[in-house]
Amino acid sequence: MSPFRPIWIVDDHPLVASSLATGLRAAGHDARVLAVPSAPEVVAALGPTTVPEVVLLDLELGYDGTGRRIDGAELVGPIRAAGRRVLALSDDTGPERIGAALAAGAAGAVPKSAPFGTLLAALRDTLHGRPVVPPVRRRELIERHLAHRRDRHRLDEAFAALTTREREILELLAAGRRAPAIADSYVVSVATVRTQIRGVLTKLGVNSQIEAVALYHRHRSVR
Known part of the structure; x- marks a missing residue:
C-alpha cells in the first residue's frame, strides 16, 4: 500500500477511467476518477494539497461543452503547482506533446496500450519520486517540444x-x-x-x- 493517496484519474473516456480505477484498487491503491467538464474545473476540483498525491493525466482530453479543446499537457503545470505529482497517459500522442508535459513537470508518460504492470511500475516510481523516463530520453522529448514551439511561433508570425x-x-x-x-x-x-x-x-x-x-x-x- 502506498502512503501517497488518493491517486486521481483524469481521462475523458469513462470506461477507460473506471477500468484503470478498478485495476489500481485491486493493486491496493485508493484510485478515484475525476470528471473532465473543462480544464479550469479539473484544476479547481483537485485543489491544493500538502500530500504528494499522484494524478494519472490523459494528455488527450477531448473538448469541453463550448467546443474548446482540453489540452492535458497544459494542465500539468497547474496540477504540479497545487502540490501533486503527474504521470501522463498517452494515446497516439506526438512526442512533442509528451515533451510539453515533461517540460511542465510530469514525472513521465505511459502509453495507454502498455501492459498494466508497466503502468504500475511507473506509478510506483512517481509515488517515490524516482525517474520514470531516462534523463537522456527526457531531454530529447523536451527538445522536441521546444523545437515544435519555435516552429509554431515562426509559422504564426508568417501567417500574421x-x-x-x-x-x-x-x-x-x-x-x-x-x-x-x-x-x-x-x-x-x-x-x-x-x-x-x-x-x-x-x-x-x-x-x-x-x-x-x-x-x-x-x-x-x-x-
Missing part, C-alpha cells in the same frame, strides 16, 4: 503578416481553386489574383503555390 485578402486566397488555393476561378469570385482580373498570390508566397518564404498550400496545412496542424 498576410492581409485578410491574402489569407482568403490561400484558403481558396488550399481548397483546390485556381487563379481564374478565384478572380471570378472576387470579380477582379487574373493578373490581380496572381499578384496577390505572389505576395502570399513572398510573405511565407516559399517558391510555389504547392509549397504555400503545404505550409497552410502544416500551420493548421501545428497547434
Whole structure:
C-alpha cells in the first residue's frame, strides 16, 4: 500500500477511467476518477494539497461543452503547482506533446496500450519520486517540444503578416481553386489574383503555390 493517496484519474473516456480505477484498487491503491467538464474545473476540483498525491493525466482530453479543446499537457503545470505529482497517459500522442508535459513537470508518460504492470511500475516510481523516463530520453522529448514551439511561433508570425485578402486566397488555393476561378469570385482580373498570390508566397518564404498550400496545412496542424 502506498502512503501517497488518493491517486486521481483524469481521462475523458469513462470506461477507460473506471477500468484503470478498478485495476489500481485491486493493486491496493485508493484510485478515484475525476470528471473532465473543462480544464479550469479539473484544476479547481483537485485543489491544493500538502500530500504528494499522484494524478494519472490523459494528455488527450477531448473538448469541453463550448467546443474548446482540453489540452492535458497544459494542465500539468497547474496540477504540479497545487502540490501533486503527474504521470501522463498517452494515446497516439506526438512526442512533442509528451515533451510539453515533461517540460511542465510530469514525472513521465505511459502509453495507454502498455501492459498494466508497466503502468504500475511507473506509478510506483512517481509515488517515490524516482525517474520514470531516462534523463537522456527526457531531454530529447523536451527538445522536441521546444523545437515544435519555435516552429509554431515562426509559422504564426508568417501567417500574421498576410492581409485578410491574402489569407482568403490561400484558403481558396488550399481548397483546390485556381487563379481564374478565384478572380471570378472576387470579380477582379487574373493578373490581380496572381499578384496577390505572389505576395502570399513572398510573405511565407516559399517558391510555389504547392509549397504555400503545404505550409497552410502544416500551420493548421501545428497547434
